[in-house]
Amino acid sequence: xxxxxxxxxxxxxxxxxxxxxxxxxxxxxxxxxxxxxxxxxxxxxxxxxxxxxxxxxxxxxxxxxxxxxxxxxxxxxxxxxx
Amino acid sequence: xxxxxxxxxxxxxxxxxxxxxxxxxxxxxxxxxxxxxxxxxxxxxxxxxxxxxxxxxxxxxxxxxxxxxxxxxxxxxxxxxxxxxxxxxxxxxxxxxxxxxxxxxxxxxxxxxxxxxxxxxxxxxxxxxxxxxxxxxxxxxxxxxxxxxxxxxxxxxxxxxxxxxxxxxxxxxxxxxxxxxxxxxxxxxxxxxxxxxxxxxxxxxxxxxxxxxxxxxxxxxxxxx
Ligand SMILES: [Zn+2]
Numbered sequence: 001x002x003x004x005x006x007x008x009x010x011x012x013x014x015x016x017x018x019x020x021x022x023x024x025x026x027x028x029x030x031x032x033x034x035x036x037x038x039x040x041x042x043x044x045x046x047x048x049x050x051x052x053x054x055x056x057x058x059x060x061x062x063x064x065x066x067x068x069x070x071x072x073x074x075x076x077x078x079x080x081x082x
Numbered sequence: 083x084x085x086x087x088x089x090x091x092x093x094x095x096x097x098x099x100x101x102x103x104x105x106x107x108x109x110x111x112x113x114x115x116x117x118x119x120x121x122x123x124x125x126x127x128x129x130x131x132x133x134x135x136x137x138x139x140x141x142x143x144x145x146x147x148x149x150x151x152x153x154x155x156x157x158x159x160x161x162x163x164x165x166x167x168x169x170x171x172x173x174x175x176x177x178x179x180x181x182x183x184x185x186x187x188x189x190x191x192x193x194x195x196x197x198x199x200x201x202x203x204x205x206x207x208x209x210x211x212x213x214x215x216x217x218x219x220x221x222x223x224x225x226x227x228x229x230x231x232x233x234x235x236x237x238x239x240x241x242x243x244x245x246x247x248x249x250x251x252x253x254x255x256x257x258x259x260x261x262x263x264x265x266x267x268x269x270x271x272x273x274x275x276x277x278x279x280x281x282x283x284x285x286x287x288x289x290x291x292x293x294x295x296x297x298x299x300x301x302x303x304x305x306x307x
Contacts, residue, residue, distance in 0.1 A: 008225025010215040014208070017292035021273065041230035048231060051239060052299045055248055056267035061132035068149070072127055072156050073120060079160040080118035 007035045012042045016049050108172050115163055127156065130173065133271075134180050136264045137279060140199070140257040141184035142191060151187050155180045177279035199258045200282060202289045209296035234306050244305065251301035255294055262287060263294035 007015070012035055018024050019032050036042055114122035134155060138148035158179050166175060214229045238244060252260055252268075261280060265271040271279075277287050 008215070008218070009227045009230075010210075010212075010218070010225040013210055013296075014292075016209075017288055017295060021288055021291075023288060041227045044231045044233050048234060048299050048303070049295055051234065052248075052295055052302060053267050055239070055245065055302075056252070056263065056298070057270065059245060059249055059252075059268050061268065062135065064128060064131045068131075068153075069124070069127065071153070073124065075157055076118075076120060076123045076160065079163075080120075 007031055009035075009039060009042050009045075012036070012039075013045060016046055019046075020049070020053075105171070109168070112163075112166070112168070112172065126172075130176060133265055133269050134177070136261045137177065137180055138184045140261050140280070141181075141188040147187065147191065148184075151180065151184045154183050158183065173275070174278055181279070181281065199256070200280075200286065202258075202286055202293065207293055209292065210300070231303065232307070234302070238306055239302075244302070247305045248298065248302060251298045252294075254301075255297060259290050259294035259297070262290040263298065266291055267295070 012032065015024065015028070015032060019029065024032060036046065111122055111126070115126070131152065134152045135145075135148055138151040138155075139145065142148050142151060155176065159176055162175075162179070166172070170178075214227065216223050216226050216228050218224050220226070252263060255263065258280070262276055262282075265276050265279070266273070273284065273287055273291075276282065277284055280287070282290070
């Protein structure tokens with residue numbers, strides 16, 4: 001592989017999601033991984049994107065207020081008896 | 083323990099598997115609902131209410147209106163339950179009802195969404211400020227880092243306050259990006275499910291996810307530096 005074909009760091013930051021979604025064509029995936037193997041900065045960048053994803057997954061979904069839940073259950077009881 | 087290992091404990095919900103067509107579990111759920119099982123309805127509401135609200139907020143301008151649209155959706159779900167034939171998953175069906183209601187409401191509120199909200203590839207939005215990189219014409223290191231990222235301190239990353247900042251960063255995103263990142267990374271939906279619920283092409287779903295994650299990472303970087 002020649003340097004002319006290698007991704008720049010800037011290009012890599014725009015391809016991370018396609019990489020993580022497994023949407024890169026095999027050739028580009030190989031170039032992506034080659035860059036990553038040689039570039040500690042981009043490795044940190046990818047690690048930060050992964051950390052962002054994992055941390056987002058640790059947030060709890062908004063809870064329904066007890067009042068809103070009671071209103072919906074009330075509607076359900078009405079529907080049931082209709 | 084590495085950052086990824088520690089985060090994995092928090093993110094176990096991330097890999098929940100999801101079904102596109104009506105599953106045996108769903109058949110049982112439907113039977114319970116039709117039999118008037120209140121607990122089954124409560125579970126259904128708790129599972130989808132937050133996601134419905136996020137999707138509704140793409141279409142209508144205020145949170146209060148979005149809450150109304152979601153309530154209307156639940157009532158429409160109840161009304162339609164006996165006629166639901168299971169040709170799509172219950173989830174897909176519920177989110178289609180929501181999208182229709184939300185669009186109707188948006189028209190009534192005379193709100194037209196910018197075309198770009200669902201066609202994100204039409205505008206350029208780099209993941210990072212171009213100043214973070216050397217010039218593309220740089221003779222030696224074109225497009226390489228000028229201001230590289232620095233590793234995040236794990237103790238601060240895992241602190242409760244960081245999660246609060248993260249939640250704020252997601253809240254501050256444009257509506258469609260907020261919905262995509264929340265459904266994908268917070269609720270653990272598949273790309274296909276998000277495409278269906280938001281009527282997005284595969285490419286546009288990915289572009290929106292990319293922009294959302296890039297912005298949120300940037301917000302964390304600013305907070306953690
Ligand atoms: Zn690099």
